[in-house]
Amino acid sequence: MRVALFVTCLVDGLFPEVGKATVALLERLGHEVVVPGGQTCCGQMHVNTGYARQALPVIRNHVEAFADADVVVTPSGSCAGSIRHQHADVARSHGQARLADAADRVAKRTYELSEFLVDVLGVTDVGAYFPHRVTYHPTCHSLRVLRVGDRPLRLLRAVRGIDLVELPAADTCCGFGGTFAIKNADTSAAMLADKMSAVLTTGARVLTAGDSSCLMHIGGGLSRLRAGVRPLHLSQVLAGTADHPAEVASR
Amino acid sequence: MTFLGMPARNLVGEPFPVAARAALGDAQLRRNLAKATGTIRAKRASVVAELPDWAQLRASGAAIKDAVLADLDTYLLRFEAALVERGTTVHWARDADEAARVVTGLVKATGTAEVIKVKSMATAEIGLNDALADAGVRAVETDLAELIVQLGDDKPSHILVPAIHKGRAEIRDLFRREMPGVDPDLTDDPRALAEAARRYLRHKFTTVDVAVSGANFAVADSGALVVVESEGNGRMCLTLPRTLVSVVGIEKLVPTWQDLEVFLQLLPRSSTGERMNPYTSVWTGPAEGQTSHVVLVDNGRTATLSDPAGRAALRCIRCSACLNSCPVYERTGGHAYGSVYPGPIGAVLSPQLTGVRHNQTLPFASSLCGVCYDVCPVAIDIPSMLVHLREKVVDVRAANAESAAMRAVAWAMSDSGRWSRLLRAGRLGRALGRRRDRIGRLPPPLSAWTDTRDLPRPPQQTFRDWWESR
Ligand code: SF4
Numbered sequence: 001m002r003v004a005l006f007v008t009c010l011v012d013g014l015f016p017e018v019g020k021a022t023v024a025l026l027e028r029l030g031h032e033v034v035v036p037g038g039q040t041c042c043g044q045m046h047v048n049t050g051y052a053r054q055a056l057p058v059i060r061n062h063v064e065a066f067a068d069a070d071v072v073v074t075p076s077g078s079c080a081g082s083i084r085h086q087h088a089d090v091a092r093s094h095g096q097a098r099l100a101d102a103a104d105r106v107a108k109r110t111y112e113l114s115e116f117l118v119d120v121l122g123v124t125d126v127g128a129y130f131p132h133r134v135t136y137h138p139t140c141h142s143l144r145v146l147r148v149g150d151r152p153l154r155l156l157r158a159v160r161g162i163d164l165v166e167l168p169a170a171d172t173c174c175g176f177g178g179t180f181a182i183k184n185a186d187t188s189a190a191m192l193a194d195k196m197s198a199v200l201t202t203g204a205r206v207l208t209a210g211d212s213s214c215l216m217h218i219g220g221g222l223s224r225l226r227a228g229v230r231p232l233h234l235s236q237v238l239a240g241t242a243d244h245p246a247e248v249a250s251r
Numbered sequence: 252m253t254f255l256g257m258p259a260r261n262l263v264g265e266p267f268p269v270a271a272r273a274a275l276g277d278a279q280l281r282r283n284l285a286k287a288t289g290t291i292r293a294k295r296a297s298v299v300a301e302l303p304d305w306a307q308l309r310a311s312g313a314a315i316k317d318a319v320l321a322d323l324d325t326y327l328l329r330f331e332a333a334l335v336e337r338g339t340t341v342h343w344a345r346d347a348d349e350a351a352r353v354v355t356g357l358v359k360a361t362g363t364a365e366v367i368k369v370k371s372m373a374t375a376e377i378g379l380n381d382a383l384a385d386a387g388v389r390a391v392e393t394d395l396a397e398l399i400v401q402l403g404d405d406k407p408s409h410i411l412v413p414a415i416h417k418g419r420a421e422i423r424d425l426f427r428r429e430m431p432g433v434d435p436d437l438t439d440d441p442r443a444l445a446e447a448a449r450r451y452l453r454h455k456f457t458t459v460d461v462a463v464s465g466a467n468f469a470v471a472d473s474g475a476l477v478v479v480e481s482e483g484n485g486r487m488c489l490t491l492p493r494t495l496v497s498v499v500g501i502e503k504l505v506p507t508w509q510d511l512e513v514f515l516q517l518l519p520r521s522s523t524g525e526r527m528n529p530y531t532s533v534w535t536g537p538a539e540g541q542t543s544h545v546v547l548v549d550n551g552r553t554a555t556l557s558d559p560a561g562r563a564a565l566r567c568i569r570c571s572a573c574l575n576s577c578p579v580y581e582r583t584g585g586h587a588y589g590s591v592y593p594g595p596i597g598a599v600l601s602p603q604l605t606g607v608r609h610n611q612t613l614p615f616a617s618s619l620c621g622v623c624y625d626v627c628p629v630a631i632d633i634p635s636m637l638v639h640l641r642e643k644v645v646d647v648r649a650a651n652a653e654s655a656a657m658r659a660v661a662w663a664m665s666d667s668g669r670w671s672r673l674l675r676a677g678r679l680g681r682a683l684g685r686r687r688d689r690i691g692r693l694p695p696p697l698s699a700w701t702d703t704r705d706l707p708r709p710p711q712q713t714f715r716d717w718w719e720s721r
Contacts, residue, residue: 007715009664011714012713012714012715013674013709013713014677014709015707016710016712016713016714016717019714019717023718035715037667038667040663040664040667040670041670043661043664046660047638048619048641050614050638050642050643050644051642051645051654051657051658051661052638052642053642054657054658054661057661057662058661058664060665061664061665061667140618140620140621140622141619141621143621144621144622144625172578173578173618173620173622175618176618177617177618178618178619179615180617180618180619181699181704182696182699184267184271184579184615185268185699185700185702186275187268187275187579187583187616188618188703189702189703190281190582191578191579191582191618192704216704216706216707220700220703220704220705220707221703221705223705224691224703224704224705
């Protein structure tokens with residue numbers, strides 16, 4: 001299958017390893033990956049901060065960049081959620097019916113990574129090897145906007161060598177929330193503190209999730225504590241093999 | 252219609268981030284809240300899971316409320332006619348001040364110096380107790396938690412359990428200090444506390460002749476009012492006094508008696524986590540020898556109704572499930588919201604009732620985690636509504652540094668050439684992370700992030716540059 005990767009602005013600029021892992025994983029499964037050059041960002045930060053009008057050209061750019069793709073995969077539950085549940089609505093409520101229709105067409109073909117692997121490709125065992133203790137945080141948007149359910153866990157359970165431990169109160173928000181983390185920094189930090197103690201009780205070496213944004217937040221907190229827990233995106237865990245093990249040494 | 256100024260006083264407080272900061276520093280409060288909300292969340296989840304048709308009930312609840320809201324004028328007139336026919340006097344109040352004035356006038360006319368009150372959000376919204384006090388009338392709250400708040404000269408912090416922020420020991424100390432005739436050796440056993448309150452209130456029930464209530468539901472075709480409660484004190488207020496004044500928001504209507512079937516399943520399971528609440532009182536017109544008044548309150552509801560993307564907030568049946576499930580509420584408590592309606596519903600309802608111009612921080616008091624929508628028994632999509640209200644806030648606010656930055660970033664993001672150049676420039680940030688290969692504390696405004704979290708050091712090469720060079 002020819003898969004168009006929407007790498008997301010955050011991964012593009014700050015976490016390129018997540019994009020590389022997604023490419024490696026999809027290619028290992030025998031699919032052709034293309035990265036449409038016109039892509040930038042889904043515009044979610046603007047929409048969720050009250051700047052929906054300013055987001056319109058960003059949404060238009062996204063829709064045009066992926067107009068010709070058969071299937072779009074993105075390593076982010078939150079960005080997939082925005083594309084599927086916000087783009088057309090934002091366009092429509094600002095009187096842009098044509099853009100809304102085009103956005104609907106792209107949305108229908110867009111999948112978050114775990115959805116794509118489990119629902120479209122029908123695989124749960126992606127042939128990964130990852131000999132470490134791992135705990136998984138289900139991000140809010142993957143859970144409650146996309147409803148990915150236990151797909152990521154099914155993928156993780158099939159990884160060879162993994163010691164997967166359950167995260168207490170896993171479905172509680174980590175406190176990131178986009179600009180919430182800045183605008184309500186104290187509340188965000190209080191939520192983060194509880195999430196970090198949950199992570200630390202697991203004794204996991206690696207914290208994984210389907211969103212680099214939440215991992216940047218939780219990982220940034222853990223790094224400040226010098227807790228020695230390495231945040232790794234789901235794609236990075238799944239990309240690991242015996243020949244090419246994922247790097248987990250915390251920096 | 253928008254209204255300005257004073258009527259908003261019970262719906263607006265300090266900016267949320269400022270008020271939250273104070274609350275977050277209170278470790279006792281955090282413990283009380285975590286314990287109370289954790290318990291009630293678990294109870295709710297188990298009784299909701301029992302009903303195989305919960306999803307259908309929830310959809311019906313939403314549909315019935317939407318139907319009422321779509322024809323609210325018709326239902327209101329029908330309700331008024333039914334009430335009048337059964338001998339109740341109906342009053343209409345445009346805003347909080349008018350409602351408080353009407354009720355105060357009715358109470359004063361009876362010559363009483365005290366009224367007993369059934370727990371009611373509408374009377375809190377209109378600031379009735381203060382208005383009565385100004386007129387020389389003492390309002391006595393008969394709901395245990397509401398009484399605790401009143402005795403402590405405190406503010407409610409939860410819709411259902413206004414004293415949720417108080418621990419048992421604090422309540423015991425308060426009763427010992429403030430409750431006339433209380434046992435000086437009172438313990439903090441919940442039963443002992445309830446008994447002390449019962450003794451105090453029993454005297455009020457037998458001596459005070461005027462009561463004020465709200466209503467959980469109002470049935471349009473019969474004029475019936477419904478109060479749902481746990482303690483039975485409300486029922487005492489509804490039946491014993493000779494004058495009963497009920498303050499009802501205009502969105503409380505359901506079309507027919509039969510519609511209650513849906514809501515009386517949704518409400519108790521969502522609010523207290525019970526299959527059925529202990530006391531449900533329904534009355535249609537005054538009891539024999541009783542005079543009854545109903546005051547129908549708008550106070551920003553018509554304005555809320557006029558916004559198609561916001562009006563679903565009026566479906567709310569005040570169950571509190573969204574508060575109990577909210578990770579923000581659990582940590583800040585209700586006072587931080589500065590409104591009698593706290594939590595997720597408060598964050599969408601309060602700004603709509605006051606107009607967003609007067610309530611600019613509440614729509615941002617959420618991480619948009621979506622739990623509130625999942626637990627809401629009438630399926631109010633609070634996260635989407637918050638996003639909609641944020642846009643309205645940005646629209647009424649003057650341009651500032653944030654809006655300039657947002658504009659600039661959007662401009663860069665709407666073209667991949669501009670965007671790649673900006674990302675490459677981001678590499679300059681590598682200098683900041685040289686020592687630990689991550690970025691530590693930075694000066695304001697970046698400190699809002701880096702006070703508690705490191706930032707990743709920007710990579711040598713962006714993903715797109717890697718892809719092109721591959
Ligand atoms: S918004 Fe929904 S969950 Fe929250 S109090 Fe109202 S009815 Fe209950």
